[in-house]
Amino acid sequence: MMQLEFIPLRITEYKPNPRQTTVHQTGVALCDDGLRYFVKGMGGEVEVCATEWICTSFARSLNLPVPPMKVLQTPSGALVFGSQAITHCMSDLEASMLLLDGPGNLNVPGIRNLLSATYAFDQLIYNPDRHDHNFLFQRAGLIDGQEIANLHIIDFGSSTILNDNAIVGLAQGMPTVQVGKKIRKVHGFSVEFARSFLDRFHKGRALICDNAMIGLPTDWLSKNARTSLIARILSPEFGRQIDEVDEGIRSGAYL
DSSP states (O other), X not given: OOOXXXXXXXXXXXXEOSSOSXXXXXXXXXXXXXOEEEEXXXXXXXXXXXXXXXXXXHHHHTTOXXXXXXXXXXXXXXXEEEEEOOTTXXXXXXXXXXXXXXXXXXXXXXXXXXXXXXXXXXXXXXXXXXXXXXXXXXXXXXXXXXXXXXXXXXXXXXXXXXXTTOOOOOOTTSXXXXXXXXXXXXXXXXXXXXXXHHHHHXXXXXXXXXXXXXXXXXXXXXXXXXXXXXXXXXXXXXXXXXXHHHHHHHHSTTO
């Protein structure tokens, strides 16, 4: 009997976005697990789906807080990427104010370290389009009278990780760098944590790649393309690229 590579969630209801706050997200789907998912790939953009899947998996393996991801199936049978909607989230405006003006009396555990690691990750996977709407803050109640919010990172679809000739190190004018500068003015930056994140990526590449292939449809990334990607991530050249980002973070050249 043929074994399934994955078991998709079926979309039971789909609503297109009235406006797009991220480049590739087109709408919200209600699926047969009763949960809602932000959808990418409704226009057949399989490379975006593969990129989101791989980068989100990489991030999750390295303990960055990312929403659960699923393969979704449309009524016509097409496979699209779904990022589970996070409940009790702040509005885009509230999240932007928290990032760019400060949290006020709100406590976001680990925010400085998590933002630092995310910036290093974006530099490594060449994700040029990180902006203030790519950070979700989930209200998590009160502890000792202080409101708590947890950070979730979304949107890796613009990464060039699937490009065989991918480079690292974003140009200073790119949104990821420009928004990163604004965020650092408010929240600071942990060079130590960012470099530790890169070191874990370097040492855990084989496991990280294995995890990313689990549940990834061949419709999105062929077996040959998977083999090529894994070989590149495990190569000495990619190891040198990790070292390049590490040095850029250490010296401040990439900040």
